[in-house]
Amino acid sequence: MHLDLMVMAGRVFSRCVSRTLLDFSSGTRCVRIRGTHRYYWTTLRRTATSLTSGRAAFLLGVPTLSCLGYEAYLRVQSSAVVHALERGEVLEQADYLYSCGDTEKLYQLLLQFKDSDDAEFLWRLARASRDLALLPNIDAEQKKKLTFEAFEYAKKALEKDEKCFAAHKWYAVCLSDVGDYKGVKVKIGNSYIIREHLERAVELNPKDATSLHILGYWCFSFAELPWYQRKVAAVIFSTPPTATYEEALEFFMKAEEVDPNFYSKNLLMLGKTYLAMKDKQQALLWLTKAKEYPAHTLEDKEVHKEAVDLLKKLG
Numbered sequence: 448m449h450l451d452l453m454v455m456a457g458r459v460f461s462r463c464v465s466r467t468l469l470d471f472s473s474g475t476r477c478v479r480i481r482g483t484h485r486y487y488w489t490t491l492r493r494t495a496t497s498l499t500s501g502r503a504a505f506l507l508g509v510p511t512l513s514c515l516g517y518e519a520y521l522r523v524q525s526s527a528v529v530h531a532l533e534r535g536e537v538l539e540q541a542d543y544l545y546s547c548g549d550t551e552k553l554y555q556l557l558l559q560f561k562d563s564d565d566a567e568f569l570w571r572l573a574r575a576s577r578d579l580a581l582l583p584n585i586d587a588e589q590k591k592k593l594t595f596e597a598f599e600y601a602k603k604a605l606e607k608d609e610k611c612f613a614a615h616k617w618y619a620v621c622l623s624d625v626g627d628y629k630g631v632k633v634k635i636g637n638s639y640i641i642r643e644h645l646e647r648a649v650e651l652n653p654k655d656a657t658s659l660h661i662l663g664y665w666c667f668s669f670a671e672l673p674w675y676q677r678k679v680a681a682v683i684f685s686t687p688p689t690a691t692y693e694e695a696l697e698f699f700m701k702a703e704e705v706d707p708n709f710y711s712k713n714l715l716m717l718g719k720t721y722l723a724m725k726d727k728q729q730a731l732l733w734l735t736k737a738k739e740y741p742a743h744t745l746e747d748k749e750v751h752k753e754a755v756d757l758l759k760k761l762g
Contacts, residue, residue: 534565541571548744550578561600566611569604573597573617577624591628597621612651616658619644635680638688641665656706660713663698666690667720696720711740711750718757727761734758 537556544553554575560568579585580593598621604614619641626634642665648658669690672680680687699717702709718734721727737754740747 534567538567538571541575545571545575550575550582554579564607566604566608566614569600569607570611570613570617573601573604573621576600577617577621580624594621594624594628598625610651612648612655612658615644615648615651616655616661619648620661631679632683635683635687638665638669642688654705656702656709656713659698659702659705660710660716663695663702663713663716663720666695666698667692667716667723670695671723692720692723696724708736708740711737711742711747714740715750715754718754722757722761731758731761734761 537560541553541557544556554572557568557572557575561572563569574597576593576597580590580597585593598618601614601617601621604611605618608614622637622644623634623641626637642662645658645662645665648655649662652658667690669688670692677687696717699713699720702713703717708714714733714737718730718732718737721730721733734754734757737750738758740750742748742751
């Protein structure tokens, strides 16, 4: 019993030291924000989720990892087997880097597991690859490469664990991304598949606010589709995807109920949806909330600006 307590205390100490060293070495001040799951989605618009672009991803040639995490990293390098303790430590380190917005470090850490059969590593790598592609210092060629890599990692994660809600979510997101490079016909055709996987993600985890938000965004996008684009879609597809603002509103509201105030973009989209539905009072309410949301990221700042502009138009 005494030995078990010592081991447990050692692990806790190592984790604490790990985070202190990580903050010190990266020169960043990581603030844990309520609802960090909001970074799961950066919307169909290309916005960066990291404020640390351009910062070196390595310290003395290796990723900055915890004591236990670094030892696990070395062992993984020489073995295809990830033991339970190593797996937990690496995933914890990955989630910590993600919460700090250290996209480059996170990508380098998870890249070590690109050939893994573990969906938990793979969907996180898909997300990290996508986030890296969104950084402003990434050129067009590299962005495309990372976008397609992200899709392959998400696809593999789904193949390894069909019951992993995050794998379904990231497969949907990454499938939408690659559609941007394959033309309108492919992108619209993929929309059906995207919705199916998002609905499956919600079915597997009804408490994931970001999956609900993305479904709302999907509905909003097709609800506001101009009539001439609908005609084009109708020519290509006998039954093109359709949705209503009421559907979009339902998903955005469900996301807010699951995790109130979790994401500035959800607040903005609630305001825009009510605006589209001619409900000025509710639009003012949610746009004001979006405007007042603390701007922690570049996307938050863009949301703030759009909310301010819309409020001015409303008078």
